[in-house]
Amino acid sequence: MDPLLAFPAGCQAYRGNILHFLNDPGNAPEPEPDSYEYYPDGLLVVHQGRVLATGPAPELISRLPGGTDIRHWPEGLIMPGFIDTHVHMPQLAVMASYGTQLLDWLETYTFPHEARFCQADWARAEASQFLDLLLCHGTTSALVFCTSHPASVNAVFEGAQSRGMALTAGKVMMDRNAPANLTDTARESYRDSCELAKRWHNRGRLRYAITPRFAITSSPAQLQLAGELAQAFPDALIQTHWAENTGEIELTRQLFPERHSYLDVYDHYGLLGRNTVLAHGIHIGDQDRHRLAQTGASIAFCPTSNTFLGSGLFDLGAARAAGVQVGLASDVGGGTSLSMLATMAEAYKVCRLRGQTLTPWLAFYLATLGNARVLQQEDQTGNFRPGNQADFVVLDPLGAPITAMKHRAGQSLQELLFDLMILGDDRAIAATAVAGQLLWQRPDADEQPAPLSLTATGA
Template identity: 65%
Template sequence: MNTSTAAAFPAGCTAFRGPLLHFIGEPGLTQPNPDSYEYHADGLLVVADGRVLANGAATDLLPRLPAGTEVGQWPDSLIIPGLIDTHVHMPQLAVMASYGTQLLEWLETYTFPTEARFADAGWSADQSQLFLDLLLAHGTTSALVFSTSHKVAAEALFSAADGYNMAITTGKVMMDCHAPDGVRDETEASYSESRELIERWHGKGRQRYAVTPRFAATSTVQQLTYAGQLVAEYPDVLMQTHWAENHAEIAWIKELFPERSSYLDVYDHFGLLGERSVLAHGIHIDDVDRARLAETGTRIAFCPTSNTFLGSGLFDLASARAAEVQVGLATDVGGGTSLSMLATMAEAYKVCQLRGQSLNPFQAFYMATLGNAQVLHQAADTGNLQPGKYADFLILDRTASPALRLKHKADRDLQGMLFDLMILGDDRAIRRTYIAGQCRYDRESTKGAALNACISG
């Protein structure tokens, strides 16, 4: 509990009162560890200069507020840290929920033609802004994002995120083979342009760079070598790619890299595994793979809605955690079917159910907040509401839909409240989204209404 000294908070602070929850450790998949979270049925969050000053029981903190301090009242809501997405594609909004294919055909039919448009700087700028606005409307305050193979697309996303003071990690996609004109890049240019983007954007404000080979099949040996070289030259950047998502994909990798012992060994050989590497999917893997992931500190992004929508398979969350592999939760839009991390939690629960595993709501909310911050090496700044961290947080509406209103009870216990939001919640439950203490999405505002209209078609 973040208790106080007797000193008053500084003038100019703001405060938010209501039920408040954040995590300080991992609850566990089955019975949650009660020491892993802090919950105040009548809580207060105090913010100044974009950072959290304090959180705790309202009765303890209210006397420390200067006279006249603005206090937002949210008694029927839930104040939580902003949600974090560990794998999502900025250019794929338009192909979300496209019909009738599995992974490789889906890329050829929908993804590559859509991404070709991002060679245009104006289109990239417009779509980057829309993408960030939609993330905020869904309660996502930071993310690890795939851009496209066009330098201008990564530039546009970095610029838009910097304008919002929003923590985004992205990079130019490296893809120099087995891809059509318009999205295929040039081997040497992919390296030099990535370096230029790193030098310009990595560490600028809250922006960070991720070396981004799409997946092993769309990069030559030389390009994968360059990707590993970038990781070695800039050891504090992240690395993101796709891995072991689909049986046909895995068979193709085996044909392309017969000298390697496994799909994971391809990335290992080129120096792309490590604590700052996030591999999306990792469905069809074995204990040898999990041991190597744990040994190197490499993380997996679990993408349940895309895995079920594309018929890829059911991720084995329990085995990954038993092997001490760090696992993030991700929407993977556009293969994924929603930008909502609440909807993603619901699908993750169903995947675990189909595997005979448990995913309690405490663990799900942990994964989407502090857990994902740890996966992305940003827990020093985000993930919970400890003093000193950026004030990235949400006001969740516990009665946002008819189904949630039906389940809502004044005396609902915390686990039940979280489970209702996790299974029945979606973008409608996002009342407000704050980035560094600034309200960047308000459901009731004109912009919020316009975005909701966009979301609903």
């Protein structure tokens, strides 16, 4: 063998069926040509936490140094780790709280619970639990809301750093229309955000997000300072909520009568750009979509939250047709699961109620490379391009009785993906790795059954 083709010492190798996206596959029954790569018996080779090579296992194994361990999931589907574009770390305990819509839900459940995050030890414990739950659901990166307390931000960044995760998070800026134990002042929010960004932004794989909660809870002075933060940290992300609920929209109109639309509030204060992620965007029009496409701002589609809180049905087709970049998000705790598989399933149902569809190709693209593009991190995560961080999830079609039954009947790749997105849950996650290190494995994942057949289509 040519020594120039040999992989260096210290490699790690992971074998299974491998799928990753190279581009947007579109939303037609057949994906766009060359939008993905699929290796029915593939090998992912990792060196120093980064992808070295991906391809057919028989071709790559001979290039491994002698004695390299190969972790093999014969029936597993190895994909880039899932990415969540909108999730609230402090809201695990209020997930699935009964019977209210957005504004009442915030006052009844969310705000009282978030008040506890002024306690550093509590914040650390909750942040650690949150990050571990992300990993056991196959999520390796996320854009995270903390609370208005700096302790909550420090806690989630400390936990993410210890796990090597690519996490973006920020302190909520909120100076009105919220309980006194959660509000700051415009100047305090600027000072705290500045200090946190200086400490954490671009530290390893961590990034800071400027985080006004939404227009209702920020005064014009605070939004002005948020815009100044965006100028001071031009590569930081900006995250907020937008056009989720009709009551929220009406109250925003009353609070900002000088602005011609809800979107114009954020636009006016310099908060729209390619680094901006607006959660929800349900009750919007063509003019809004045109402005989003013009500025490069993205929408985080939060289907389980939108249906659970009765907020409405997001128009995915109209957003994509207008050239708006859309991500997929759990929005826990308004959302009802940290699982991106469950999120895909609900997104499919929302699309069907809209008279549209969501193919499994597009759904899995959104949860991986698509979401990496929303978070401006596609040069690091989202697919297995050489040099990217080796974040990956191993999906197991045999993890639950119903998916195992369907898999044993024989499936194309498209059928497998659709079954996983509609029927899959945390039992489908056999393992999750960050930078090539397995940080979570299902307890029975080493019990590997005899190989079954998987037929690729379009690969």
